[in-house]
Amino acid sequence: MQKLLAAALLSGAAFGANAAEDFPNRTLSLVVPNPPGGLVDTSARIVAEPLAAALGKPVVVENKDGGSGNIAYQYVARAKPDGYTLLVSYSAYHVGNPNLTAKLPWAPKDFVPVGLVTVSSNVIAVHPSIKATNITEFVAEVKSSPGRFNYASQGVGSLSHLGTEVFKQQTGAAMFHVPYRGSGAAIQDVLAGNVQVFITTPPSVMGHVQTGKLKALAVTSPKRHPMLPDVPTTAEAGLPEYQLESWVALFAPAGTPQPVIDKLAASVEAALKQPATVQRAQAAGIEARFEGPEALNQRVATELAYWQRTVAAAGITAD
Template structure:
């Protein structure tokens, strides 16, 4: 009898040992979040990346009854912040809120990066900010087609600004050059602000950057918009023709901002962050604040986000290869 009881006890103990690894994560997920959630932004404060993530972070903090702390970790084109997020504990208490560079571009630009961009757990796309062809006011071209014609009759005379080598504004211009067969001279700046200031001053001819940064200058009639690098017109500048309307349907170049989680973050947590973020993006005040930034709210599913990032990576990889752009 004692032997039977002992055998039964051992069997129960063995079952509990096997069950423990499965049940522990489930109970942890049910209590998530158990502490403040850190949202890493891989660029400095004050930019579109920082602003949009803070708007959503405030709503998530209220929904989760836990602080959402935006942690700016700039450096190396966003690689510094992305590396920190990549190696964080995959328990849902660290997220990365990032533009395209760290998630779809940098591994094609740099010789090596300290994380595997493809292993992040995609959560959702927060917003898309289409790029727009912005020109100095006195440039003798008032449409994209006139710009192309002018460039072809004045090869090598036009200059284009970017917010830095390898930035989306640089690559967008390279895409435009490749599609149209024109020749322009690249003038890289340290950020979109200085680039736009020199467009306003007439020291450089065009800038193909996100509409959020350029919109206030256009509203003050200090620059002009020649066309949008997007599949449809933007609600913040409805009079600007889209890519197909300017005869370049494949000129699709946007800044976008996505939330991803460290590799191995439980699917249940990923789905909760996705659902709560999508709900926040539907709130009227959030939509209004996003549109003020020139950003179109998204809220895609995790699967759709994965597919979107994959498509964007392929698009920018082709541009980088064609333009032979490389960074150390």
């Protein structure tokens, strides 16, 4: 019996080593849980080309949006764990959805981390029809007109949803939630004035803020955004406890051989260090930042616990 067990272990180790040695020998797929445009899709496309160069094989981006990200997550969770199908995971879906929905078709344990790809602050953007020019004035304006203000999100469970609910909790500014399928549809209604507020990542609103089609009241990071230097931080705007960071990372299905994960992680790190990759991310208003599997695993564990507390305290549900 012991000999059979030892043989099985050796066979598994050999499979993992052989898988890494032969990997990759065909096209890889990056599955995005959002429609084109916005932080997650932009991050996937920023890393795809240099990752293909690092691996020596094509890397394609597949958009499988819908279901607050759950369609893509379930798809990758059920994919063959061979390293060829990777999830481009959005922080709010990865650590938010498990705390919002009791019966998800996936769980965080269904994935193993490959590496962090991008990190982004968020922008509190409003339609120009709003008279407020800062956070204090905005909160006062909302409170003076109960039932008037709506806020957009990229969908139930997105960080724009969770983050705005936390903003409401901290300020007492009551706003009605209007979820959309991704940032593209949301931004169109905000630009039209149908929805007044959108707390989202810079790629969605930066150009509109720069042309005056939207007003940016603050950025939700410790430092000002380099592409929006005149926009104060939330701390500068009088809301120091309100900070909101989004991240995008690559995950593989659980069971993917460790040597394959190691090779993917090293290739992602190399891709993100390319000057052209860094510049392309900066131009999109986001930061290319690598974290390896161990650090990313710790990040997920920490944020799962944080959002569990936050969601419970705010009474947020997948409405």
